[in-house]
Amino acid sequence: MTDPPLRRLTLPASLESLQAFLDFAHAGAEAAGLTAEDRDRLDLVLEELLVNIARYAYHPGTGDVEMAYMVEPAGKLRLEISDKGSIFNPLEKEGPDLSSTLEDRAIGGLGIFLVRELVDSLTYRRENDRNLVSFRFPSTEPPPG
């Protein structure tokens, strides 16, 4: 048995690339047989990660981001997003305080929290000066809420 093929797309790390990455991932979502609802959830996960990279990874310079996915036999997607920007480990980021009142509620920090809630097997490694974030989607846990 050979491994399922790995598809890759590399584009500049900018908001303008977001839609092309989503379209690219939709081909994988279709191949994996994801529901329309799961596809929207996948868009959310990818938007959060990619916007973060577009904003912070190369600031104030520019660089590329690569997305790779593989359709696993069980109808899941294995995805990896990598960049050569500054070190950022989403697993180490402190979670937002979800208990504060409207006045005190911090405006940021929700994106990475949502990613962690919606995916499985989220891992981070720094390799050859690259940030590599990989995960499996959809999560086997029923979506919270």
Place this chain on the structure above:
Amino acid sequence: MTIEPIQLDKAVLLKVTGRMDAESAPDFEQACERWITQGVHNLIADLSGLQYVSSMGLRSFLSVAQRLKAQSGSLVLCGLQGLPRQVFEMTKLIGLFPVYQSSDEAIGKL
């Protein structure tokens, strides 16, 4: 994303349709800001046609609500469903806004 405003007696109802993502979220915030600058203190966002919201959209809702609260007003949400509802629930933002099933119910509570 489209935003359709309807002026009511005591509030402005904004019907938000489509996808509120990193690109479109600032449009929602700016639309709200325009009403606030005109002296409107109560906004109702009808989200029954909202299909998608990311953290950038959540930021916009939060920032508008905080601004209105400081003026003794509020941002009321109605029609939350699907992924947007799930996202508001996961982040526990849902408890920070007055939330109603429908725009009729939200208008009735003004």
